[in-house]
Amino acid sequence: MRRNPFEELVSMTTSSGPLAGVRIADFTSFLSGPFATQILGDLGAEVIKIEPPEGDMSRAVPPRFVDGSSTYFGSANRNKLSVVLDLKSPEGQAAARRIIDGADAVVENFRPGKLALLGLDEQTARARKPSLVWASISGFGQDGPLRDRPAYDMIVQAMSGVMSLTGDPAGQPVRAGIPVGDLCAGLYAVIGLLSALLEARQTGVGRTVDVSMLDVQVAMLSYHAASYLQGGPLPGLQGSAHDSIPSYRCFRSGDGTVLAVTANTQGMFRNLVAVLELPELADDPRFRDFKVRYANFQELVGILDAAFLRRPGAELLEALIEAQVPAAIVDDLQGVFKNPQVIQRGMRLDVHGSEDGQTIAVPGDPLRFTPPGRTKHKFPPRLGEHNEEVLGQS
Structure with a gap:
């Protein structure tokens, strides 16, 4: 029986996260799948990214590039090993099977059925390794009338x-x-x-996880869909406002600054109108509770809009925060990465290359563990950088 080099692979990622020891075979490209496997890598898993000879196409997305690959690619591919395989060739398929057999889970975002045509389907793989977990991400899922239709983010939105x-x-x-x-x-x-990994550890039997981008976005409709499905009105464009709370929206101040304000409780509304020097509105029969504020929605919005325009943004923000009314200036990315809270929480992550000092700055990992998990992150891999280590080939 041929030795599987992957089984003896010494971990090449610096990991002390909760998924240390878990191995992921990553057959994904562009964003949905790579974003998922990057999270797994951040959590400590060893992620082997299998790429075609030309590489993940997201490596070439303009306009910014670091170390030959786009920042688009870099935003979703840290903490991974890159292996180049031609999955159309018998040799590439055999190497892919060896990687799959040494993994705890596979993540792929090919069109449904594409990997099966290459002899790399989950049923065949699980016949060799019953505990294997297989996650498939696609536009419309593995069944249904739109199964074979291509989809991208904007299409499912x-x-x-x-x-x-x-x-x-x-x-x-x-x-x-x-x-x-x-x-x-x-x-x-x-x-x-x-x-599914937790279950497989307990039972020895893996599952297939079928994730449809369309399904996920429909699920995210949340209370908008729940209201409509119970006979409510068809919701329309929301702008920056809540569709039922007139004091939960963006307001433009007198100096042009835009503030987001979420006065969504009775106490917050009372504090808001006090800050705006309109305390009488709290007991006004038109606005004294949620129901009447909703019934007089546009009238109240007009009054609030006019009040915000009478004062500068910084003054309003300070007064609202002092009054315990949640508020913020609508910031751009320049401001975001200068925000002391963002800095304190490490949400700008500078990932350093090991050889030539290259650095890519990306949004950080929002998960915090006590004791800490992974503290050192691996630079997004060069195309085929780890073929020799993983498969014993250059």
């Missing part, structure tokens, strides 16, 4: 109804500024995979 809620009511639907379809699918894949 549109089809799920998310875009019908996003944008100014006076304008047209817009895509959310971050790729919520990709990122949320990746998060759900991690949740499903971790629960």
Whole structure:
């Protein structure tokens, strides 16, 4: 029987996280899958990223590049090992099977059925290793009439109804500024995979986790969908406002600064109108409780808008915070990464290359453990950087 080099692979990641000792075979590209496997790597798993000879196409996404790969790629591929395999060749397929056989879980985001055509499906793999967990991320899932249709983030935002809620009511639907379809699918894949890994450790039997980007976005409709499905009105574009709480929205101040304000309790509303020097509104029959504020929604918004325009943003922000009304200036990325709270929590992560001093700055890992988990992160790998270590080939 041929030796599986992967079984004897000494960990090449610096890991003390809760998933130390877990091995992931990563057949993903672009964002949804790589984001999921990066989380697993951040948690301490050993992630082997299998790439085609031309590499994950996200390596070439402009405009910014570090060490030959795009910052798009770098944002979702730290703490991984890169192995190049031609999965269309018998040799590449055989090497992929050896990697799969040495892994605890597989994550892939090919179109449904694509890996099976290459002899790399979960049923065949699990026949060799019953405890294997297999997570598949796709646009529409492994069944249904749209199963074989291609999908990207904006497509599922549109089809799920998310875009019908996003944008100014006076304008047209817009895509959310971050790729919520990709990122949320990746998060759900991690949740499903971790629960299946726990079960496999207990029973010795692995499961397949089928994550549809469309399903995830429909699930994220949350209370909007629940209200509509119970006979409520069809919700429309929300702008920056809550659709039922008029004091939960963005307001423009007298100097043009935009503030986000979430006065969503009775006490907060009373404090808000006191700050705005309109204390009488708290007991006004039109606005004294949630129901009447909703019934007089636009009238109250007009009054609040006018009050915010009478004072500068910094003054309003200080007064609102002092009054225990949640508020913030709408910041840009320059301000975000200068924010003392963001700095204190390490949410700018500078990942250093080991050889030539290259550094890529990315958003940090938001999970904090006591005692700490991984404290040193591995630079996003160069294409095929770890072929020799993993497979014994250059």
